[in-house]
Amino acid sequence: MIPTRAYAGFAATTPLGPHTIDRRDPGPTDVQIEILYCGVCHSDLHTVRSEWTPPSYPCIPGHEIVGRVVATGKDVTTFRSGDIAGVGCLVDSCRECRSCNDGLEQFCERGATWTYGSKDRHTGGVTYGGYSTTIVVDQHFVVHIPVLLDLAAAAPLLCAGITTYSPLRHWRVGPGSRVGIVGLGGLGHMAVKIAHALGAQVTLFTTSSGKETDAKRLGADQVVLSRDTAAMNQRANSLDFILDTVAASHDLNPYLGCLDREGVMVVVGGPPTPHPPVLSGKLVGKRRSLAGSLIGGLGETQEMLDFCAKHGITCDIEVIRMQQINQAYERMLKSDVKYRFVIDMASLRG
Numbered sequence: 016m017i018p019t020r021a022y023a024g025f026a027a028t029t030p031l032g033p034h035t036i037d038r039r040d041p042g043p044t045d046v047q048i049e050i051l052y053c054g055v056c057h058s059d060l061h062t063v064r065s066e067w068t069p070p071s072y073p074c075i076p077g078h079e080i081v082g083r084v085v086a087t088g089k090d091v092t093t094f095r096s097g098d099i100a101g102v103g104c105l106v107d108s109c110r111e112c113r114s115c116n117d118g119l120e121q122f123c124e125r126g127a128t129w130t131y132g133s134k135d136r137h138t139g140g141v142t143y144g145g146y147s148t149t150i151v152v153d154q155h156f157v158v159h160i161p162v163l164l165d166l167a168a169a170a171p172l173l174c175a176g177i178t179t180y181s182p183l184r185h186w187r188v189g190p191g192s193r194v195g196i197v198g199l200g201g202l203g204h205m206a207v208k209i210a211h212a213l214g215a216q217v218t219l220f221t222t223s224s225g226k227e228t229d230a231k232r233l234g235a236d237q238v239v240l241s242r243d244t245a246a247m248n249q250r251a252n253s254l255d256f257i258l259d260t261v262a263a264s265h266d267l268n269p270y271l272g273c274l275d276r277e278g279v280m281v282v283v284g285g286p287p288t289p290h291p292p293v294l295s296g297k298l299v300g301k302r303r304s305l306a307g308s309l310i311g312g313l314g315e316t317q318e319m320l321d322f323c324a325k326h327g328i329t330c331d332i333e334v335i336r337m338q339q340i341n342q343a344y345e346r347m348l349k350s351d352v353k354y355r356f357v358i359d360m361a362s363l364r365g
């Protein structure tokens with residue numbers, strides 16, 4: 016067993032605080048990683064505050080992990096000690112069902128093992144995430160971080176990057192595509208950068224009037240304040256694809272109205288309460304689609320990292336100490352993040 020320092024939530028309404036856990040000793044195909052940085056995803060907050068199904072406490076969030084390989088099992092072929100490695104939202108799956116065989120491990124028919132809060136296929140306990148100093152993961156679920164990337168700024172690619180890259184690629188966004196991104200937070204700012212790098216014309220929809228300059232710097236061609244009804248109406252029927260990254264319940268209908276004929280809107284946000292009803296007229300009138308998307312498989316995650324290295328894309332981050340996590344959550348709820356908090360895990364190592 017490897018004693019590991021961590022930060023955990025102990026109940027839905029109390030602050031996160033220090034905790035100690037044991038990681039398993041690396042098995043034959045396992046990689047042991049000393050965690051250097053971990054991004055702070057809004058899903059961490061949803062989970063630890065019990066906004067989705069109540070997690071098992073203590074709950075240790077964190078699924079945007081970058082670290083250094085310090086040990087490998089005897090059958091590990093793809094990593095060596097000293098390599099810089101990444102772990103995202105998944106640490107296991109059945110590896111033999113249709114979805115796993117298709118490289119879509121996140122949709123494993125027998126249930127994927129999430130990096131935190133899942134039943135651990137190895138120990139029979141619960142998985143614990145990246146708000147910790149060490150993690151042990153099967154090599155199949157570990158990716159290589161391209162050496163060109165800044166390590167702290169690369170960490171959020173493991174969730175925010177892949178969650179936005181995957182739908183943009185699946186729905187074939189490319190040169191000339193007219194793309195709308197809703198929300199300029201952790202996911203949204205990555206979506207703007209990646210859509211721009213794919214050659215799309217990017218329109219950002221935001222509730223925050225102060226984000227216009229940043230949005231344009233990040234790659235948006237146009238910025239629309241979504242609370243301005245007249246500005247929204249002006250965009251009617253103007254887009255091929257919309258990616259909605261908002262973390263709170265909101266009306267999807269005005270965005271659907273911005274899609275051109277046969278346009279597709281994809282939601283990735285997981286707000287704790289439902290959105291207001293979608294008007295079927297918004298869909299049938301122009302044969303529009305409303306869809307969802309969930310992170311991406313391991314192969315696609317590596318592809319995304321290589322794409323980001325090629326295009327010089329990382330996240331815009333604010334590095335925090337582990338001890339600042341509770342204040343960071345409060346700021347995230349006020350949309351006051353530019354544009355991802357990343358925890359420097361040296362602060363927990365002491």
Ligand code: NAP
Binds near residue numbers: 061226263354
């Ligand atoms: P985040 O950094 O907090 O960003 C969310 C953004 O949504 C905010 O910056 C804000 O942008 C906008 N927003 C917030 N409250 C709003 C409101 N009441 N009305 C309209 N817009 C609002 O969150 P994140 O980490 O990017 O995560 C976004 C969502 O995606 C979360 O629900 C998370 O759980 C989910 N998620 C899903 C997946 C997946 O695989 N499907 C993966 C990761 C995360 P503006 O200030 O620009 O309006």
Ligand code: ZN
Binds near residue numbers: 056058059175
């Ligand atoms: Zn996430």
Ligand code: ZN
Binds near residue numbers: 108109111114
């Ligand atoms: Zn499977």
